[in-house]
Amino acid sequence: MVAMSEFPTSFTLEYPYTRTLGPVIGPFLTALRDGRILGIRCGSRVLCPPLEFDPETGETLSPDFVEVGPMGCVEFWTWIAEPSRKHPFREPFAFAQVKLDGADTAMTHAVKASGPEAMSNGMRVKAQFREERTGAISDVYFVPEADALDMAIEPGEGEVEISTHLISLTFDENxxxxxxxxxxxxxxxxxxxxxxxxxxxxxxxxxxxxxxxxxxxxxxxxxxxxxxxxxxxxxxxxxxxxxxxxxxxxxxxxxxxxxxxxxxxxxxxxxxxxxxxxxxxxxxxxxxxxxxxxxxxxxxxxxxxxxxxxxxxxxxxxxxxxxxxxxxxxxx
Amino acid sequence: MLAEEIAIVAYAQTPCVRSYPDTEPSMLMGLVNQILEETGLDRHQIDFTIAGSSDYLSGSPFCFIANVDGFGAWPPVYESHVEMDGAWALFEAFVRLQMGDIDLALVAGSGKSSPGTPREIFPLQADPYVHAPIGLDPVSVAGLQASALLQAGKASERDFAEVVSRSRRDALSNPYAQVAKDIPAENLLEEPYYASPLRKHDLPPISDGASAMLIARGHRARELCEKPVWIRGIDHRIESHHLGLRDLTDSPSSRIAARHLGLDPGSLDMAELCVRYSPEEIVLRQALDLGDHTRINPSGGPLCGHPVMATGLTRVIELARRIRAGEAGRGLGHAASGPALQQNLLCILEGES
Structure with missing residues (x-):
């Protein structure tokens, strides 16, 4: 019961953000749309997700991409018992550090598994691509190797040069x-x-x-x-x-x-x-x-x-x- | 080398509460008035004011401007603002006083997390291309950090529970704490996982609150109070926003800051650490080489009250209060920003020798 003297208010704050992607994130997200995952060479290492710069020195990296995955290894993980509305899945899932085959750094992403007992450090996972892909990090997620399905991915057209992200937050207060x-x-x-x-x-x-x-x-x-x-x-x-x-x-x-x-x-x-x-x-x-x-x-x-x-x-x-x-x- | 000696003269804080029903400026105004009354100063004598707050928290664009009301709209203030915890406002004020032309700076941090859903807001501070679109939030990253610590053999779930148990017990004597309880670690370990291996009690409560502090150059500090608490050094460092480029079991940015401060961990009687998630205490203890002689978070720390944007500044205040009370001679105040201790600020405080 709301007391008569209380006036609950609720509002939703929304900003549609559009961002240009540049020479490294653009090709990375274009490849995701097309069902492939790219890392970038940085000296003797391959970084995935790729960066525009050497994280040690700040030097600009040339766009020397390497295809990595789609198989990878879970370094460590956390089981998300109650996902937020902004998470990739409504039902419980894991966030994990996934080091893709061919990459030297791990990507933080979601692993869809039957439960925490299906997760372990070092387990093999495979990238799965969503049917609807827009050229965004959410086009992909990971599953335990045994759960992986082979999918035929139709490449999209053109380069992904802009990302769109609708921020939508709801605030409730009296x-x-x-x-x-x-x-x-x-x-x-x-x-x-x-x-x-x-x-x-x-x-x-x-x-x-x-x-x-x-x-x-x-x-x-x-x-x-x-x-x-x-x-x-x-x-x-x-x-x-x-x-x-x-x-x-x-x-x-x-x-x-x-x-x-x-x-x-x-x-x-x-x-x-x-x-x-x-x-x-x-x-x-x-x-x-x-x-x-x-x-x-x-x-x-x-x-x-x-x-x-x-x-x-x-x-x-x-x-x-x-x-x-x-x-x-x-x-x- | 510091050109100017700077000391903490006065401080004030609100209790941490789940939901404060009135405006953010009204929280600040009460604190500002308390500090002015204690020091006998008139507001026009304050040379510089700086606040830390975030409009996103309460979803009110430009509410940081309304917060200036809290300092008093007249006379006009020489004002600055950081979209960061008030501890970084303290850093800017400290640097500003180093210029030597003004004596007094009023620092504040304030936040109302209650109207929104922090777990949905905080992904917006993450990488906008690869983290924000999957809603990667600080709770989940804390779960990953905890998982990494277990895997590396640097901590156990019991260690996390011990941090929570001790913090909540210490908070029983902290009138500003939101969560306080005497509960043994083994009972905590019976709770279900929330972001495994973390349980809900390994997370901070959602809090509204504010804190404020007056700092002064040495000669003014001695005039204004009997027991100035000296800021012997302050430094902050940051790590990559990509978790894959970080060692989540360590805090190299804290160690760099400590090195620049010439920090001798053996000299610290006390440390108020910005432990928002219990594994962070273990990471910081190890990275900063804090031994058993250093009392950690006698206030209970952020696990017992987390007024976002004031949490870090409040650590410095909690330490200053205990130094002034003679419970410690020298101590370390710590503030953190970003997920899993991405950015760390260290502040060394010392009483009158």
Whole structure:
């Protein structure tokens, strides 16, 4: 059970990395795609996986490749009882140092075996190539010699010159305490900020500390702000149509300082006031959505961008006179 | 030869916890305030600040900038950052003070591992062509290192269990430890394998935490505290990222660092080693020739609390605390980075003679 005051968040951070492979890793991965394993000559030794440089001296190695394997020897191994989502196999397997026949250095890779009792130091293993190969180290894995299947490998076309690696990491955490109280406030139709006990400056949402006075803050420092404020700056967004775009007409995105706050609510979208009637200094009042329609699904722990959830129906002009610009010089 | 004598003046650390519910800057702010209060300094008197952290840990791009809030946003700081353990921030601060133009440097390390899955994040520091795509993680590499030690006859599974048993027992007296228990090695050996020959207790806990330290040039250090702890030398070295090019049963990079420091292992009363996986202690003891007269990890070490990005700096702090308390005269602080002790930092500390 999640307590009402906890707001679990989950997000997935993804970066698609593409890397050029160069004169050594390129041919190595091209060969893997084609069902062969290459080492590189380094003096009297053969290194596999190959390097662009002599690991002892740093001298550039000429691309003098030697085919190694597909048989090799396990130097030592570890049985992975609970594989991670990034490992080559879902079921338990071994990582091993595999010294391929013809190579002088070992490659770290996965061995698929029936269980740890099928593994031993010095055992013979054979490379197996996956049906779908992309020119990546994961095109290959190893199995005990007795389990090896002979496969006909169709070479691919062209050279593998780029590797692609999608990094995908998921993070789960609750909203920070100050952020959770801010989110609960939004659901309740209230703006909850924090007042520094040292400077008196009010921020919304509170960070749980005052970075200027270097003082930590607690729930005792929370303050409720009125739903009225002043638009101090704005821009007019003209929507460009792209897949997923829901906006069609130009609209205002404004920064609004709630009365008594020293930090604006940013990126407040205004649809109910014509763009040519919107002004700096305009007095506005937040009209909240009905309780059943409010949610704070987009409130997260980001320190750079703060949303006000999906709780505000619209910002309505209060009808008060505009605040002259001279009265908010610090707030532009 | 060092141009300037540098000493540790003050330090602070958070407890290691499985999940710290608030922000990383708030962890740091508490430590910075504690150090300033203890030394009576105002923040504007700090000449240089440097932090070690990693945005990938909590999945928050540029959160290392938010961490500056922890030092106080005003007045502006002369700030540096390393995407490394805070021990490497200490190294940079030490070098910076060698220039002789400033006196005080504030060093910190902080990390929240709790939101993410460290086993999925750490392969990203491995070789991007042949290791990262198969998810090769530090736990698996530690299993390989342990396996290599057994094969070479340099350690037994019982040795691993003894390291864990002693560390967890020592952690009972460490208020900052996350895991502490009096449990004999033979009981540990009954647990199932996780990354054979390692069991889950051979691994560090997943921790959130931070630590911070104020260092000063000699004359300022004597003004600011009664018992400066002197940094007699600091050095770090690295090995290849290809496991096939390394001897996993040895730590040549540690030995090179020790040689450059002129380290005499016979002179060490104590060593706080960055033992994240129990086999690492055996590798380091042998590589650095640490004898029985050197007390290892009285804090319990990283096996009892592993606030990634602060773990190494915390080793130096744990050692400094015990030197200041008179429990040791001279000791070795150690930090490690990368899988299976790929990179090692050594720091020799000494009390007032």
């Amino acid at each position: 909203l920070y305490p100050s952020r959770a109280r801010y989110a609960q406030g939004l659901l309740d139709g209230k703006f909850i900020g924090q007042r520094s006990p040292v400077s008196g400056s009010v921020s919304i949402p509170g960070k749980g500390y005052d970075p200027m006075a270097r003082v930590l803050m607690t729930e005792a420092d929370d303050v409720e702000l009125a739903p009225t404020g002043t638009a101090t700056s704005f821009t007019v967004i003209t929507p460009i149509q792209y897949k997923g775009q829901t906006e069609t007409e130009p609209y205002v995105s404004a920064s609004i300082f709630l009365d008594g706050s020293d930090q604006p609510l940013t990126m407040q979208n205004i649809y109910n006031i014509p763009v040519d009637e919107f002004r700096e200094g305009m007095r506005l009042r937040a009209i909240f959505k009905p309780v059943a329609e409010r949610n704070v699904d987009n409130v997260d722990n980001s320190w750079m961008i703060f949303t006000t959830g999906n709780v505000i129906e619209r910002w309505e002009p209060t009808g008060e006179p505009d605040v002259p610009r001279e009265e908010f010089p610090e707030q532009i």
